Amino acid sequence: SYSSIATLTGRSVHRFELDVNQDYQINIQTLDSVYQEAIDSGRNPKILILNSPCNPVGNISSKEELKLVAQWAKEKDIYILSDEIYSLVTHDGFTHHTIAEYYPEKTIIFGGLSKHLSLGGWRFGMAILPKGDESISLIQSFQSIAGSIWSCVPGPIQYTAILAYSGNRxxxxxxxxxxxxxxxxxxxxxxxxxxxxxxxxxxxxxxxxxxxxxxxxxxxxxxxxxxxxxxxxxxxxxxxxxxxxxxxxxxxxxxxxxxxxxxxxxxxxxxxxxxxxxxxxxxxxxxxxxxxxxxxxxxxxxxxxxxxxxxxx
Ligand SMILES: Cc1ncc(COP(=O)(O)O)c(C=O)c1O
The missing domain is CATH 3.90.1150.10 (Aspartate Aminotransferase, domain 1)
Incomplete structure (x- = not known):
């Protein structure tokens, strides 16, 4: 969906491969060469989209991997959209880590109700933005996109979300x-x-x-x-x-x-x-x-x- 959304908004998409032989971990050299190719072709990539735990592979990015990506993104001054919708669905001693720990100033975390709460089809998404003025203007953009496209989350689902995030045992x-x-x-x-x-x-x-x-x-x-x-x-x-x-x-x-x-x-x-x-x-x-x-x-x-x-x- 991310590439179709980017295309819809007139943005170019530059994919970097995750190799099965490297357990689908992010390889900084691969990432960097895709970035350089984009720059050389006159583009100026501004956003890196990550997803961990990952759909479709089911793997989790390690701390070390995330630290390297954070350092790379910082050098390029790139925003990270970190889709962490499966963060509470981890198995057998594996722990979820967020790249926001290493790059809080430009990481936006995405989540929703549907995965950990088994609420597929309940249309509710949430974003956690960095502190600062830039986020205030981003929130305004989110609001105008949401307001024009889907208007609002249906009332009953808003109440469900309040309960879901209330810290109920x-x-x-x-x-x-x-x-x-x-x-x-x-x-x-x-x-x-x-x-x-x-x-x-x-x-x-x-x-x-x-x-x-x-x-x-x-x-x-x-x-x-x-x-x-x-x-x-x-x-x-x-x-x-x-x-x-x-x-x-x-x-x-x-x-x-x-x-x-x-x-x-x-x-x-x-x-x-x-x-x-x-x-x-x-x-x-x-x-x-x-x-x-x-x-x-x-x-x-x-x-x-x-x-x-x-x-x-
Ligand atoms: C990685 C990822 N992000 C976001 C979503 C969207 O979830 P929903 O539309 O159910 O909230 C999905 C759904 O499959 C997903 O796999």
Missing amino acids: NIDDYIKTCTKIHGIRTHYVHGKLSSMGLTSPKPSGAFYIYPSFKKWSTKLEKMGITTCEELSTYLLDHYSIATLPGSAFGDDTNNLCLRLSTSFLDMETDDQAQKILDAYSEENDPKLFMEKHHPRTTLFLEKMRKFIAEINE
Whole structure:
């Protein structure tokens, strides 16, 4: 969405690659060479957009990585838009860090209700701006954009947001429980896919898995699949598996990556969600919790196994 929004507002977009062989960490040399290319072509990049924990990879930027990026951005006097909407959804001892710690003067943090509170579709976003006069004029710009485009957040959602950010203990407990369930489910699916030969970084946050099918590219070609879009469509048409192609995130289509989301399976209605919450509080063993209470996740894994068998036929 960020690149389409930038294009809509007449800005140019300069993408820098994150390499799977470097665990999708930001490489300052790559970032800098994309920046220099933009300068050489007469552009003057002013904003760097970051996202950690990351959709689609599910990784978290380390402190060291963020310090280097902050130092680089400071030298170039670049604003950072840091999308931290998954900051409360971190797994297994991983901690979220914000780049605002190292570059408070020009970092704007974005967040919202939908991820940690399982409120997908509740349109509420928030921004934390740096102190200072520049932010006052930015707030005025935000207000005029919001006022002209969507007018305001609907009243009931505003009340929800007040409650969500009120420091309520029950809500904090709910967030922790949901995050634990996301972690169990995401790692379970990741482990099962790995055992089928589908490698991808082990997610440390959010609820996504980003496997590549590239090692099967020759076999897939024989099935008429040469791009990640074709792969995604094939899975939908033949196996009723919904995925997003990596190209939707700017990835090279020949990498044959797909973004899988584990958040919605088996929790599509409030009743189903409550059943999973109840089962979680009764079942201590994560493996049994998955096997006994996640029939559609199991079905998804069976279908994926069949698809991989078909590729290898
Ligand atoms: C990184 C990131 N930022 C922002 C959003 C927007 O979230 P929402 O529109 O649900 O508030 C999403 C949703 O998928 C996301 O993945």
